[in-house]
Amino acid sequence: MNQMRAAVVYESMFGNTATIATSVANGLRSAGMQVKVIPVTVAGDDVLRTHDLVVIGAPTHTLGLSRPSTRADAVLRGAPAEVEARGVREWLEDLQDAHSVRIAAFDTRARAMRHLPGSAARHVAHLLRRRGYDVAPSTSFYVGSTKGPLAHEEEARAGDWATDLGHRMIRRVVA
Template sequence: MSIQIVVESLFGNSDAVAAAIADGARATGASVGVTPVAAAPPELGPEVGLLVLGGPTHAFSMTRPSTRAEAHGKYGAPGQAEPGIREWIDRAVPRPDLPVVTFDTRVQVKLVPGSAAKSAASSLRHHGFGRAHRGKTFFVLGVEGPLAEGEAERARAWGAELAALDQPAGAPAD
């Protein structure tokens, strides 16, 4: 199975999760590509058997131009300001048969709703990716990170699980 990971990252935390997912999948023998969202083509070739799409949660959802601008202005986020996964989904050419699993990174705060992974999965289905599922949330310590203890290992293990599946049936549907 060829896995393509498309990731948006402002502080490097989502990049670290994507790299760990890729490491875990590669450990099973899977072919994995990791692409920053700004360089991701809108159309994925037939060789891609699974798309993993992830990024940070901002204001209870996927980032928007205003939340990315705030991250750059207020916190000096070193990551790319444009585009985000929201914009990539809007321009992506849908493949209804392609399994897609989403992930997000966020600060762990009790009783705070919202998830970029949930929003992305819903948006992907709305845009014609019929097999899109919400995957996992990975936690960071504070707005800028780093990843919370054990999260990179959890991402690695999840990557191995994803590579071992014929399809991402283990991911909860929204």
């Protein structure tokens, strides 16, 4: 059997989601998958057609995925200007369907907001389920505030989540 291919596509304003994306990639590798980590600003529409699993990560902005206005606000708060270009929302809108890929999603969000209903990961999962994709349960990782830092142990938790996800994906294909 060929090694399964995964991509971790992420959007990050202040580096926290990028850090979690790296931990997710490392967890998938430890499960035996071949993994690429791709910032959404350079992700192409071929990602869904060339991988067995695509994990999508984004920060939660105003209870969901970022918008041009919330990315512009992040830049005013100190995020690099290039984050304004394109977010996960726009990337998903531009994608052609490729239903054979399995999708998983995660987000980063302020720990103080953990009990609120909105989540970028749940928004991704909802959008892609409506389009007919097979979507794994989403999860959230927490930061202390908008700019971070990541809450204690979140990097390790992300790696563990991804390792479990990778093992479940491989078992599913073998079965």
